[in-house]
Amino acid sequence: xxxxxxxxxxxxxxxxxxxxxxxxxxxxxxxxxxxxxxxxxxxxxxxxxxxxxxxxxxxxxxxxxxxxxxxxxxxxxxxxxxxxxxxxxxxxxxxxxxxxxxxxxxxxxxxxxxxxxxxxxxxxxxxxxxxxxxxxxxxxxxxxxxxxxxxxxxxxxxxxxxxxxxxxxxxxxxxxxxxxxxxxxxxxxxxxxxxxxxxxxxxxxxxxxxxxxxxxxxxxxxxxxxxxxxxxxxxxxxxxxxxxxxxxxxxxxxxxxxxxxxxxxxxxxxxxxxxxxxxxxxxxxxxxxxxxxxxxxxxxxxxxxxxxxxxxxxxxxxxxxxxxxxxxxxxxx
Numbered sequence: 334x335x336x337x338x339x340x341x342x343x344x345x346x347x348x349x350x351x352x353x354x355x356x357x358x359x360x361x362x363x364x365x366x367x368x369x370x371x372x373x374x375x376x377x378x379x380x381x382x383x384x385x386x387x388x389x390x391x392x393x394x395x396x397x398x399x400x401x402x403x404x405x406x407x408x409x410x411x412x413x414x415x416x417x418x419x420x421x422x423x424x425x426x427x428x429x430x431x432x433x434x435x436x437x438x439x440x441x442x443x444x445x446x447x448x449x450x451x452x453x454x455x456x457x458x459x460x461x462x463x464x465x466x467x468x469x470x471x472x473x474x475x476x477x478x479x480x481x482x483x484x485x486x487x488x489x490x491x492x493x494x495x496x497x498x499x500x501x502x503x504x505x506x507x508x509x510x511x512x513x514x515x516x517x518x519x520x521x522x523x524x525x526x527x528x529x530x531x532x533x534x535x536x537x538x539x540x541x542x543x544x545x546x547x548x549x550x551x552x553x554x555x556x557x558x559x560x561x562x563x564x565x566x567x568x569x570x571x572x573x574x575x576x577x578x579x580x581x582x583x584x585x586x587x588x589x590x591x592x593x594x595x596x597x598x599x600x601x602x603x604x605x606x607x608x609x610x611x612x613x614x615x616x617x618x619x620x621x622x623x624x625x626x627x628x629x630x631x632x633x634x635x636x637x638x639x640x641x642x643x644x645x646x647x648x649x650x651x652x653x654x655x656x657x658x659x660x661x662x663x664x665x666x
C-alpha cells in the first residue's frame with residue numbers, strides 16, 4: 334500500500350472539567366490513503382468527533398488540550414504548525430463537513446457568499462471568477478438554479494440542500510483529504526442515500542481521501558474501504574470493511590454487528606443490545622475498558638489493558654480474547 338496521505342499517531346486529547354481531566358481521545362492511531370474511505374465507528378461518546386476535530390485543531394483550548402501525538406500531512410506535523418500556517422491548510426488541502434449544517438453556516442450571509450469566502454481566502458480568482466466557481470460548485474453538488482440559490486440564506490434551504498452547500502464549500506479548493514463528521518445523521522433516509530452517493534462520486538472525481546465519522550454500520554458497509562472501531566477513546570479494532578463485517582475479532586465489534594437492525598428482522602429475533610454503557614472516562618476502569626460489558630472478560634482483562642496488535646496483513650485488534658473462528662450464538666458483548 335502507498336504512503337498514507339494523512340497519518341495520526343498516538344493522538345491524545347483531554348478536556349478539563351470541574352470533576353477532573355477527561356481523556357476523550359487516548360492514543361489513537363489512524364492512516365488514510367489517497368482515494369480511500371476510512372470509516373471511524375463507535376457509540377456516542379467514544380471519541381469519534383473529538384478525533385476528527387483534533388486533526389484540524391478545531392477544539393477550543395481550553396478546555397480542550399492536545400497533549401500528545403502527531404498528525405502528519407504533506408510531511409509536516411499539523412500539531413506543531415502556527416495558527417497562520419494551519420489556516421492555509423484548513424479548507425484548502427484538508428476540508429471538513431460537519432454533522433449539522435444549520436449550525437455551521439452563518440444565518441446572516443447568503444450561501445453563495447459563504448462559499449465565495451473560502452475561495453477568496455485560498456485562491457487568486459477574481460470576484461467574477463469566484464462567482465462562476467461558486468455556481469459551478471453548486472451545480473456539481475446537485476443544487477438546481479445555482480445563480481438563484483447563490484442569493485439564498487441557509488434557512489431558505491432544506492436540510493439536504495444545506496448539506497450540499499457544505500459539501501460544495503468543502504470541495505471548493507479540491508482538497509486532498511475530506512473529513513466528514515456524521516454528515517447524514519440529521520437527514521431522512523432518502524436524502525442520506527443521495528448525500529452518500531454524492532460524496533462517493535465526488536471522491537472518485539477528485540481522488541480524495543475521505544475520513545468518515547459515523548455510528549451507522551449500514552453507511553459503513555456501503556462506503557468504507559477500511560474501518561477503525563473506537564471505544565472509550567481508543568482504537569480497539571481496524572481492518573478492511575470485508576474483515577470487519579465478515580470476521581470481526583473484538584467482542585465490542587461483534588456486539589455492534591449484532592445490534593444492526595437488519596440482522597434481526599428476517600427471523601424476528603429481538604434486537605441485540607450491548608449491556609451497560611461506555612465508562613466514565615474520568616474514572617476509567619483498570620485493565621480493559623470494555624471488560625465490564627464483555628462476556629469473554631476474565632482476570633487478565635481486569636489487570637492488563639490490551640495493546641492494539643496486528644492480525645494478518647491489514648487488520649489489528651486490542652483484545653486478550655479475540656474471536657478467532659466461530660462465535661457462540663448467544664455472545665455479542
